[in-house]
Amino acid sequence: MAEVPPVLVNFKAYSEAVGDRALSLARAAEKVSEETGVTIGVCPSHVDLARVASEVDVPVFAQAVDAAEPGSRTGHVTPEMVREAGADGTLLNHSERRMLLEDLKDVCLACMNEGLTTVVCASDAVAARAAGALRPHAVAVEPPELIGTGTPVSKADPEVVEATVEAVKEVSEDTVVLCGAGITDGTDVKAAIELGADGVLVASGVVLADDPEEAMRDLVSGIP
Amino acid sequence: MAEVPPVLVNFKAYSEAVGDRALSLARAAEKVSEETGVTIGVCPSHVDLARVASEVDVPVFAQAVDAAEPGSRTGHVTPEMVREAGADGTLLNHSERRMLLEDLKDVCLACMNEGLTTVVCASDAVAARAAGALRPHAVAVEPPELIGTGTPVSKADPEVVEATVEAVKEVSEDTVVLCGAGITDGTDVKAAIELGADGVLVASGVVLADDPEEAMRDLVSGIP
Amino acid sequence: MAEVPPVLVNFKAYSEAVGDRALSLARAAEKVSEETGVTIGVCPSHVDLARVASEVDVPVFAQAVDAAEPGSRTGHVTPEMVREAGADGTLLNHSERRMLLEDLKDVCLACMNEGLTTVVCASDAVAARAAGALRPHAVAVEPPELIGTGTPVSKADPEVVEATVEAVKEVSEDTVVLCGAGITDGTDVKAAIELGADGVLVASGVVLADDPEEAMRDLVSGIP
């Protein structure tokens, strides 16, 4: 099973990160990882997952999987499918794709059985404690009101990062904590790490940057 | 705020427990409570909540509330509404009405602010630990496959009751544990209590009984 | 079965329209109806439905019902429940409580079987045509972007009203058309009727008015 990368780039459904652009972004992540020795994971869309995983040497995470067993489940993406496509892990419960508590529980277990690394998103420390109680590999705290703003959570709401780290460790010692929302540069990353986070989850800060490769280089500079 | 009653009867959407029949059932609960000194709470439908709460002297719980603030939320039932209707608390996340983890978190907090007692349902010990991490007043563990079967969870799957009690206490010492699914008589209740549960959540065992009053009397006999 | 009232007031989940305030609003509607001879229907929350229906003599509509048959459906509100509570009909598919197409189909049929008048909301003419194809008693077109703005659909987007009337009549001759979103006075109502609507669905324009009774009197002045 893959470690949780200290920098995880979520491609979302941005046109800038679909098809060939997904591949380019992943290659830029690979290049910066090689240069700096800091692992950068990428989260392409379901549709681009297999191609990115087969052509680029970085940890690849799905953006979501469904709480569906293989079988008669039209339109669902199972843990089995993403593993077979070469994914190392998956985001779960992103604020743009929230899950039922019970489904989240089922899917964490199913991912574990498939050897997939699980990163469960949560909006605050209380949700993070509940997410942590499912014993995923990581909890990523992202206050939804900061997503896409460029105002980093580590600056706008440092307490939420500290409270999340405390809440998660209380219920699941081995779960690491990422923080996201508004993260755009190395200073933000450094601040997040100093607040107790193990890494960051970023999206628009890289995907919509004029120079995504340079943006990743900057982010990585904040990792000690 | 109301204590969590040791016996909580969920009327669901049974025709046998709508309108005037809801009132009769609640009166039977009141009578058995008075006779025995064991508090029996009732969970009528949204539509019958106000009438039952105003006419009968038992703890009244909603079957669900929505994670909606007062305002422009057509068709939603807010914590404020059920409190104003006279409810003492509410079930949340019943297997027939599962909630998003984030909504469940928001609604637990909103209920607390309204002085409503929260009973969060969960399918097993892992879900119960996540539910417990939200610090509700009670977690009710109900393996969905046993609901409505007449085979009590305390007999079919005693481990799930014990594991739930342990998991919940681990994350929230003050949260009590109910158990449900297949409970029909005092023996089942007694077994549940011996496994560490603080009470039971029942539905068809009372609502569909030939003599619901007698069924409640029998259930209550299992409370020490 | 009740006719579709030409003015239907949706109480939503506004604090101003819960409990005793729901009753006062419904009484104001009753008073204006009696004075003017124009029927005003009211849509209280699930929790206030029974009390409003038993104490006030106006058509009472639920804000929503679930596509659930009576039985083991915790937290759901069935057509049977609202009829037994005294409702004459129900809104369905409001923009704040959208439904699956298949559930909407099932629930329209179930409401018909219970003798409930169905008012299906839709965001535009195409959705209205699909809604009309289910043959409800009324389709209410409400462009979501105008809800609560005070800018009436009849002024901001008159074409949507005309196109909806045409689309609905094309698939279901007997279905009437209401229009909503931003309606606050008699001028708006008059404009809606001139565009081919049979009536209006209003909420904040009445519920949040300084003087709801006066607001209803003004609205009704637009009915020919």
Place this chain on the structure above:
Amino acid sequence: MAEVPPVLVNFKAYSEAVGDRALSLARAAEKVSEETGVTIGVCPSHVDLARVASEVDVPVFAQAVDAAEPGSRTGHVTPEMVREAGADGTLLNHSERRMLLEDLKDVCLACMNEGLTTVVCASDAVAARAAGALRPHAVAVEPPELIGTGTPVSKADPEVVEATVEAVKEVSEDTVVLCGAGITDGTDVKAAIELGADGVLVASGVVLADDPEEAMRDLVSGIP
């Protein structure tokens, strides 16, 4: 834009149709199409879509797309994505992935704008009339209770096929009708066509067959 193929094979989330097995199944479809001159379309999972579309020469349909515009929509699959992956069209509203009426309306329009062929599933003639009112390229009627049974809808419930054809044509002359559920051989296909359907939607009858290629050859024999 692709025509609607007279035989459309839905791979669902069957393990038998994931990854390399998806490719093999699609190649078998290609072979039978070439042999017989009857077009067979395939619906692989999101994860296999791009690879099947690039390596096999048959019409490729997604199993679903989300009503999401490109952008900040983690875990969603947009019409743009599947088109860029090489899909010709998509299933929508399958009984295992039902959609909100409003989302279905939005996504039909978005697919049309991307040049994707839309096949909207419906459970019966009334739902099919509503689906047809959205003017998709095809409506596929599949009584959910027959899915996966091997009892063909054309035999178990011929009236539903006839009623659907009539209902759809009433609201959208150019929309074709497929029928599905329980279809396994050429006799079933022939019966469906005689009832007025333009083609069939099949899944387990092919995917779980001992010899899927032979199963497709048999199905195709029923096309006139």
